[in-house]
Amino acid sequence: MGSLIFPKSARVGRIALFVLLGAAALLGYGLPVRLLFGLEFIFASVFLYISGRLYGPLWSILQALAVQTAGYFLFGPSVGLLLHGTETLLVLFFCGKSRRKEFFFGDLLFWLLLGLPFLGIWLRVSGQLFSTEMALSLLVPLLSGLMNALLADLLFTYLSLSRWRTRTPVKFGGKVRLGKLLQQITFACIFASGFIYLLNSSHTLEQNILNQVGGEAAGSSHTIEEAFNGWSAEQRRGIELRSLLTYADLRELIRSASMSADYEWALVDSKGACLFSFPSRDEEPGWLRSGQWRKLSAALYSWKPDLSPLPPGDTSWNQNGYVYSADLGRNELYVKVPLTKFSPDVFGLYTAQLKSLSLLVLMLGVFAYLMHKFFLTTIRQLAASTENIPRRLKSRSKIEWPHSRIEEVHSLIGNFRSVSSQLATMLDDSWQMAYYDTLTGLPNRRHFTEHLRLTLKSREEREEQQLAVLFIDLDRFKQINDTLGHGIGDALLREVGERLSAALPEGAFIARLGGDEFVVVAEYLEESAPASVAECLLGELNRPFVVEGHELYVSASIGISLTEGQGEWELDELLKKADSAMYDAKDSGGNAFCYHASSQSQTMSEQMLLEFELRKALARNQLTLYYQPIVDAESGAVRSVEALLRWNHPELGAIPPSKFIPVAERSGLIKTIGEWTLKEACRQNREWAEAAAEPFRVAVNLSPSQFQQGSVAELVRRVLASTGLSPGLLELEITEAVVVDHVGKVMEELHALKELGVRIWIDDFGTGYSSLGMLKSLPVDGFKIDQSFVRGLPDDPDNLSIVRTIVSLAESRKWSVIAEGVETGRESVTLAELGCLEQQGYYFSYPLPADRIAAQVFVARPAGWKEEA
Numbered sequence: 085m086g087s088l089i090f091p092k093s094a095r096v097g098r099i100a101l102f103v104l105l106g107a108a109a110l111l112g113y114g115l116p117v118r119l120l121f122g123l124e125f126i127f128a129s130v131f132l133y134i135s136g137r138l139y140g141p142l143w144s145i146l147q148a149l150a151v152q153t154a155g156y157f158l159f160g161p162s163v164g165l166l167l168h169g170t171e172t173l174l175v176l177f178f179c180g181k182s183r184r185k186e187f188f189f190g191d192l193l194f195w196l197l198l199g200l201p202f203l204g205i206w207l208r209v210s211g212q213l214f215s216t217e218m219a220l221s222l223l224v225p226l227l228s229g230l231m232n233a234l235l236a237d238l239l240f241t242y243l244s245l246s247r248w249r250t251r252t253p254v255k256f257g258g259k260v261r262l263g264k265l266l267q268q269i270t271f272a273c274i275f276a277s278g279f280i281y282l283l284n285s286s287h288t289l290e291q292n293i294l295n296q297v298g299g300e301a302a303g304s305s306h307t308i309e310e311a312f313n314g315w316s317a318e319q320r321r322g323i324e325l326r327s328l329l330t331y332a333d334l335r336e337l338i339r340s341a342s343m344s345a346d347y348e349w350a351l352v353d354s355k356g357a358c359l360f361s362f363p364s365r366d367e368e369p370g371w372l373r374s375g376q377w378r379k380l381s382a383a384l385y386s387w388k389p390d391l392s393p394l395p396p397g398d399t400s401w402n403q404n405g406y407v408y409s410a411d412l413g414r415n416e417l418y419v420k421v422p423l424t425k426f427s428p429d430v431f432g433l434y435t436a437q438l439k440s441l442s443l444l445v446l447m448l449g450v451f452a453y454l455m456h457k458f459f460l461t462t463i464r465q466l467a468a469s470t471e472n473i474p475r476r477l478k479s480r481s482k483i484e485w486p487h488s489r490i491e492e493v494h495s496l497i498g499n500f501r502s503v504s505s506q507l508a509t510m511l512d513d514s515w516q517m518a519y520y521d522t523l524t525g526l527p528n529r530r531h532f533t534e535h536l537r538l539t540l541k542s543r544e545e546r547e548e549q550q551l552a553v554l555f556i557d558l559d560r561f562k563q564i565n566d567t568l569g570h571g572i573g574d575a576l577l578r579e580v581g582e583r584l585s586a587a588l589p590e591g592a593f594i595a596r597l598g599g600d601e602f603v604v605v606a607e608y609l610e611e612s613a614p615a616s617v618a619e620c621l622l623g624e625l626n627r628p629f630v631v632e633g634h635e636l637y638v639s640a641s642i643g644i645s646l647t648e649g650q651g652e653w654e655l656d657e658l659l660k661k662a663d664s665a666m667y668d669a670k671d672s673g674g675n676a677f678c679y680h681a682s683s684q685s686q687t688m689s690e691q692m693l694l695e696f697e698l699r700k701a702l703a704r705n706q707l708t709l710y711y712q713p714i715v716d717a718e719s720g721a722v723r724s725v726e727a728l729l730r731w732n733h734p735e736l737g738a739i740p741p742s743k744f745i746p747v748a749e750r751s752g753l754i755k756t757i758g759e760w761t762l763k764e765a766c767r768q769n770r771e772w773a774e775a776a777a778e779p780f781r782v783a784v785n786l787s788p789s790q791f792q793q794g795s796v797a798e799l800v801r802r803v804l805a806s807t808g809l810s811p812g813l814l815e816l817e818i819t820e821a822v823v824v825d826h827v828g829k830v831m832e833e834l835h836a837l838k839e840l841g842v843r844i845w846i847d848d849f850g851t852g853y854s855s856l857g858m859l860k861s862l863p864v865d866g867f868k869i870d871q872s873f874v875r876g877l878p879d880d881p882d883n884l885s886i887v888r889t890i891v892s893l894a895e896s897r898k899w900s901v902i903a904e905g906v907e908t909g910r911e912s913v914t915l916a917e918l919g920c921l922e923q924q925g926y927y928f929s930y931p932l933p934a935d936r937i938a939a940q941v942f943v944a945r946p947a948g949w950k951e952e953a
Contacts, residue, residue: 105135106147113155113168119286125228125279129172133187133236136176148172171199171229188271191233195226231275238268266455270448277444289429294406297421298384300343301408305417307341312412320413323351323359331360338362348420351412359415371407371420383409387420462488462497470500473507521596523574524581532595536605536655539593540647549607551647552614555662556584556621558600559639559674566829568634575631576638587624589617603662618642618677626675639675641666646679694747697733702760707731709764710931714783714902714924717916724781724815726924727765728931729757745787754789759799766807766814768934773813775938783815785847788822791829797836804840811841815865819847823862831862838863845902849890866894869920871905878914891919 112128119125132151136144152169171194179190203225312320322330338349339362350372351360358368371387378386385407405422465486476483485501488494519531527535539551558580565573577600584602585594592606606617622640629636643666645658661680669678701707711725731739748754765782773779790796804811816837823830823846834844846867869890873883887903894901903915906925915923 102135102139102143102147105131105138106151109148109151110154110158113151114159117283119224119282125224125231126168127228127232127235129168129175129229129232130235130239132172132176133179133233134240136179137236137240141176144176145173148176167199167202167225168229171195174198175233187233187236188230188268191229195229199229200226227275227278230271231279234268234271234275238272241268266460270451274444274448281440293426293429294380294384296426297406298381298408301347301406301419301421302383302410304341304343304347305408305410305412305419308337308417309410309412311337311341323415324353326359334360335362342419344421344425346422346425348422350418350420352416352418354414354416369420372418377407380406385409458488458490459493462486462490462493466493466497466500470504473504474511521581524578524596526581526585526602527593527595529595529597532593532597532603532605533655535593535595536658539605539607540655549609551658552604552606552608552617553645553658553662554604554606554614554618554621554677555643555645555659555666556602556604556640557642557666557670558625559641559670561600561638564636564638572631572634572636576629576636579629579631580625580638583624583627584621587620592617603659614644614646614679615677618644622675622677641669641674642677643667643669644677644679694739694744695751695753697736698731698744698748698751698753698757701731701733702756706733707757707760708933709761709768710933711768711782711937712924712931713929713937714922715928717912717921717923721778722780723922724783725769725937726783726817727761727785729761730931749787749789752789754787758787758790759803762799763803763807766803766809769813770807770809772938773809779810779813781813781815781843783817783845785817786822788819791822791833795836796833797840800837800842801840812843815843815845817845817847817868820849834863848904860897864899866900866902868902868904868924871925874903874905874911874915874925877911884914887915887920888918895919 109128109131112126112131116124116126128151132144132148135147139147148169155169171191174194175187175190178193179185179187319330319333323334334351342349345363348364348369348371349360349362350358350369352372353359358372361367361369361372371389375387375389380386386405387407388404405420405424408419408421410417410419465484469483469485473483483504485497488497519527519534521528536553561573561576564576577596581594581596581602584604588594588604589606592604594602594604596602604617604621606614608614621642625638625640629638643662643664645661645665647658665678665680669676672678708730710728710730712728713722714724714726715721716723729741729745731741731744733739745754748757762784765784769779769782786796790799800814800816804814818830837844843865844863846862846864848870849867867890869887873886873890876883877887878884891901893899900922901920902922902924903911903920904924906912906915906923906927908927911925912923912927915921
């Protein structure tokens with residue numbers, strides 16, 4: 085009963101509406117639309133049905149019971165009131181719970197199952213069965229009930245009555261099916277036309293009956309009055325004295341003057357006492373003192389018994405009628421004309437109306453069938469075909485389009501088909517753009533992510549199969565872009581994508597993540613399968629590519645991560661591990677594949693910790709510079725010092741550069757650290773230059789990342805200006821890899837640096853992939869022999885031969901040469917004999933802090949001098 089707990093702002097208005105609907109229903113019972121012979125249409129349940137939709141079945145049933153009880157006391161008991169009350173209560177109970185159940189069909193079900201059988205039994209008890217009167221008595225209440233239900237459905241559906249709901253007022257926005265609309269329109273037309281015609285013809289017939297009754301009764305009364313005026317005073321006195329002889333004469337007079345033997349006569353004196361009646365002899369007729377009298381004109385009344393049931397039985401038809409009054413001397417003469425006299429005409433008219441209505445129903449039924457076959461069925465099929473078109477087109481579902489012989493509908497279907505075809509093309513294009521790489525035509529990162537997620541999910545159902553993710557990165561692809569142009573690079577990427585796709589095993593998935601990165605997802609059963617796939621892909625890439633007349637050779641580094649075991653694997657975790665393994669393969673020299681080891685997870689965690697701490701190291705002055713002298717082996721004089729970065733962490737201790745420099749390069753911190761290193765080394769050497777008799781140079785290493793992140797020459801110019809160091813006292817060291825990977829940009833930067841006056845050295849010479857043709861074009865001052873070639877001199881003949889060749893090359897190009905990693909006197913002597921006098925290594929000095937350099941290195945040292953760290 086909570087549905088009447090209204091919001092405070094609308095409670096009074098909705099309670100008033102609830103009461104108003106009940107009052108309207110009660111008024112409908114009190115003011116029915118009357119036809120002849122007691123037939124009437126009662127419009128009461130329509131208000132109760134609306135109340136049922138607005139307030140729910142419980143409150144509307146209570147309201148209906150209250151209305152029925154009030155009607156019983158106000159209008160008296162009747163079969164009609166009982167029947168309509170039962171009809172309303174059952175329909176509300178059946179349909180009030182759901183808005184989808186229409187009152188019309190609920191009311192039709194009531195009449196078929198209960199209403200018509202009940203009326204048939206009542207009419208049989210009343211003595212009227214298998215007649216036209218019975219059919220009409222059944223039809224009128226049926227039509228009255230159906231009209232109330234249909235009217236309620238129409239009002240609630242099309243007049244937005246739902247906004248008067250008790251709990252949450254909702255603006256009407258429901259959709260009405262076309263079939264339901266045509267159905268309701270059809271029934272509304274049938275009932276409205278039948279009701280209006282029946283009401284109009286009933287009124288016309290009633291007027292005709294009244295004219296006929298008035299004429300016949302007035303004629304008979306006039307004949308009796310003329311004859312009565314011709315009587316003698318003694319005969320007239322006999323009526324008051326109740327003379328049998330006078331009564332016999334009066335009876336004979338009425339019999340001869342009456343136009344029908346069914347007429348009933350009564351003579352009443354001025355006091356209202358009945359003096360004479362016919363044909364009931366001297367008994368006062370019952371209708372004279374009882375019944376419901378309704379004045380129609382000055383002398384004409386309609387009469388029906390008290391509390392006559394609805395519908396009436398045969399006896400009721402005999403009793404109902406019209407009463408005509410006329411003056412007969414000092415007395416009043418009444419003649420009652422029974423309605424049964426006119427029943428053939430009335431029921432004949434109603435029967436003709438019923439036949440016409442039945443014919444109309446039949447015609448509308450044929451029309452509805454044709455509409456359903458040629459129109460509604462096609463419209464419903466079209467609605468089903470066009471439902472969720474984007475989703476169906478996206479899933480590539482086939483759409484069955486209906487056919488119609490109606491030109492407009494056929495054109496509409498064609499328009500939908502054309503729009504759907506264009507939409508499918510647009511979806512295909514958008515799908516291609518969203519899920520495929522525009523350059524290679526391979527699936528893109530988004531497509532790969534969704535594919536891997538679905539594969540991991542479906543793998544739970546196929547536990548025997550494992551999954552491998554292969555992360556592929558081309559080696560030194562940037563060099564091709566920089567030297568041959570991006571057009572050649574793009575064409576090469578397309579060729580690589582095609583070759584990789586063709587080499588994959590059946591069921592494998594490949595995508596391009598971006599740049600020169602590709603990824604493969606493959607399921608496998610045998611443990612060696614991922615390695616076989618990687619070897620196959622590397623073999624395919626090692627074959628030469630011919631792109632626009634250029635024969636190109638490329639290789640790749642492949643990282644492999646596996647879903648081993650039955651644990652749950654995250655997509656990002658698999659890709660991250662494959663990416664990490666790919667870098668391991670690249671660090672090993674490239675053109676190789678590498679599995680992700682479980683120990684790498686710990687390594688990655690350590691690297692994340694290092695990155696976090698490294699970001700704080702600069703601000704907390706944890707980074708310092710150590711300097712290792714570069715000595716003339718003959719004189720022992722310090723020619724220059726190399727600045728070496730050190731990190732002393734308060735908790736982790738001394739962290740070697742081999743650990744934190746790669747972290748700085750991957751995280752982008754190398755730019756800030758490199759700039760600080762250069763500025764600090766220049767500042768320190770400026771102090772030394774001011775204090776020393778013979779200033780020496782300071783060498784600073786440049787990272788490959790610094791050439792990618794901005795202008796190195798501009799940075800050096802800015803640092804020299806801010807520190808005041810002479811450009812001739814600064815040396816910059818770069819590796820061969822910097823030159824090979826960034827030829828164009830590095831060449832421009834090196835020339836700009838030479839214009840500043842700084843010296844440039846190639847560090848770790850002999851370990852890279854640079855060619856002699858490339859080296860001779862570099863604007864450098866010399867190179868440093870990698871310590872791997874110094875080891876074992878003079879006992880290692882290979883190293884001895886390599887060093888001799890490098891020194892000869894340097895002499896021919898007039899380049900300076902420095903030997904790194906000199907740790908023994910024999911190595912130093914051998915290098916000097918080969919012509920390499922500038923040497924660096926632990927044999928001479930460990931890296932020293934700046935104050936130790938200032939105190940001990942300003943004086944010349946003999947060969948073999950060594951400063952302990």
